[in-house]
Amino acid sequence: MDTQQHQEAQADSLQLAVGSLSPDYQAILNDDAMAFLTALVSQFSGRLDDLLARRETRQREFDNGKLPGFRADTADIRNDKSWRIADIPAPLQDRRVEITGPVDRKMVINALNSGAKVFMCCFEDATAPSWDNMVQGQINLRDANLGEMCYFDDKRQKEYVLNDDPALLIARPRGLHLPEQHIQYQGKSIPGCLMDFGLYFFHNYQTRAAKGLGVYYYLPKLESMEEGQWWADVFRFTENYFGAQTGTIKATVLIETLPAVFEMDEILYAMRDYIVAMNCGRWDYIFSYIKTLKQHKDRILPDRHDVTMAQPFLTAYSQLLIATCHQRGALAMGGMSAFIPSKDPEEMKQVLEKVIEDKERESSNGHDGTWVAHPGLVDTAMTVFNQRLGGKPNQLDYLPSAANDITAADLLAPCEGHRNEAGVRKNVRIALLYIEAWIRGLGCVPIHGLMEDAATAEISRANIWQWIHHGVTLDDGQLFTTELFRQWLQQEVDSLKLEQTDNSQNRRFDDAAKLFDELSTSDEFAPFLTLPSYPLLVG
Structure with a gap:
């Protein structure tokens, strides 16, 4: 091979932008795995760039006054009630x-x-x-699929071992927008979603096939039918690459963006060979409502803590998702209960009451299953759904009649609630604590009795950005300004520093506050807080 050919080959293969790799990491990033990733990236990253550019174009239309709605060019797909998705494999039929x-x-x-x-x-x-986190996560899931997983906690002097009847494992890759800066292709960071998807399939499809299982995924933050088609093409390419049967890969799509709720039929149709369910990703959906309609002064949401699933626009979202999925033979999954157990008996009683109320609403609406964030709440949620389902694995035969009358106006309706100092300070504190933990490498953080992830931090900062941007007047008559926000932000930072008891963790409250200030007060709204946070991330 001459010099030019060698340079061209180098340009068309993946380059690791990291130092030495441990033997465990080398096993995950072996030559065959990297060859498959190269094939995925070369085939699909260009199309992904186009899809992300399309998102930006559509968002500019919304910013200029247009409202999301059902597409005229895909009406035939919605109106044709005869088509269904492929059959749901038996292991995925009971997900209560x-x-x-x-x-x-x-x-x-x-x-x-x-x-x-x-x-x-x-x-x-x-x-x-x-x-x-990303590479060790692949090691962890490989070992989980092999059933060879244990962990010894030195601090607690306790060993954790996988039992003989574990839950069914489904992996969620990163969203389409997130890059992986440690792997480059033609001088550009590869899509993080392709790394997560590809490595997980490569290392686990044979192990799972030996157990009679396919490879199952949750797909986050889709916004359109075209994005669903992109994933379907990724799946088909992958099955062909490995000679696997069509439908080896199955996916559940999170409907957690406002644009996507208007294209649920279309996403199901585009992914009909692969999709088995949709999920009400409620927290990201609330964030997406704010982000999509951020320039619409008549649709400003109140404090995030008043935006519950009882609000009419969220009830409509839940009911429409159930009806759409069941019409097409897909499961309709409910959303997250972010509560975590409390050691205080009175607090724990309130937690259980809230979880039961939430899960009873979901099960009676017609959802086939639900989410919890903590093992201590599995039995509570299971009891509610057992009572609803009886001996059935799901509620696929249930079509909510109320969904027949749901309109775009119902899905876009604003809601009332508090706009006060207490809510702002709570949002500030939650976002600070979460961003600070995230840039230290922690993505899931218990805060004030809730398991917070990036979605709830996104709501907090979007809420504040929109209130500042539109000059909202708080319930007590104060005008919410950048100056008032910064005053409260600094007070919360000072308070958190005083509360810090473990000085060994090298907490980064100042870095978090600087980023949070930029996200909340900038003229331009950052589409995801994880993008400007990524350069600050340790490791």
């Missing part, structure tokens, strides 16, 4: 309670042992995408 969590080894074991039907293991919002 799913637990979610990061790729951390101990948490993976605890989640798989929790008694939930499914564990959604998250490379996305619940995991900060440091290099170690």
Whole structure:
């Protein structure tokens, strides 16, 4: 091979932008795995760039006054009631309670042992995408699929071992927008979603096939039918690459963006060979409502803590998702209960009451299953859905009649609630604590009795940006300004520093506050806080 040919070959292969790799990491990033990743990236990254550019174009239209709505050019797909998705494999038909969590080894074991039907293991919002987290996460999921997983906690002097009947494992790769800066292709960071998807399939499809299982994924933050088609093409390419049967890969799509709720039929149609369910990703959906309609002064949401699933626009979202999915033979999954157990009996009683209320609403609406964030709440959610389902695995035969009358206006309707100092300060504190943890490598953080991930921090900073941007008047008559926000922000930072008891953690409150200030006061709204946070991430 001459010099020019060698340079061209180098340009068309993946380059690791990291130093030495441990033997464990080398096993994950072996030559065959990297060859497959190269094939994926070369085939699909250009199309992905076009899809992301399309998002920006559509968002500019919304910023200029247009409202999201059902597409005229795809009306035939929606109006044709005859088509269905492919049959749902038996292991995916009963998903009445799913637990979610990061790729951390101990948490993976605890989640798989929790008694939930499914564990959604998250490379996305619940995991900060440091290099170690991403590669070690692949090691952890490989070992979980092999059934060879244990962990010894030196601090607690306790061993964690996978039991004989773990939950069904589903992996969630990063969103389409997130890059992986440690692997380059033609001088550019590769899409993080292709790294997560590709490495997980490569290392686990044979192990799972030997158990009669396919390779299952949760797909986050889709916005359009075209993005669903992109994933379907990635799946088809992958199955062909490995000679696997069509439908080896199955996916659940999170409907957690406002644009996507108007294209659910279309996404199901584009992915009909691969999709098995849709999920109400409620927290990201609230964030997306604010982001999509951020320039619409008549649709400013109140404090995030008043925006519950009881609000009419969220009830419409839930009911429409259920009806759309069941019409097409897909499961309709409910959303996250972010509560975590409390050691205080009175607080724990309130937690259980809230979880039961939430899950009773979801099950009676017609959802086939739900999410919890902590093993201690699996039994509570399971009891509610057991009572609703009886001996059935799901509610696929249920079509909510109320969904027939849901309009675009229902899905876009604003809601009332508080706009006060207490809510702002709570948002500031949650966002500070989360961003500070994220840039230290933690993507899933317990804060004030809730398991917070990137989605809830996104709501907090979007809420504040919109209020500042539109000059909202608070309930007490104060005008919410940049100056007032910065005053409260600094007070919360000072308070958190005083509360810090463990000085060994090298906390980064000043870095978090600087970034949070920029995100909240900039003239331009950053589409995702994880993008400007990524350069600050340790590792």
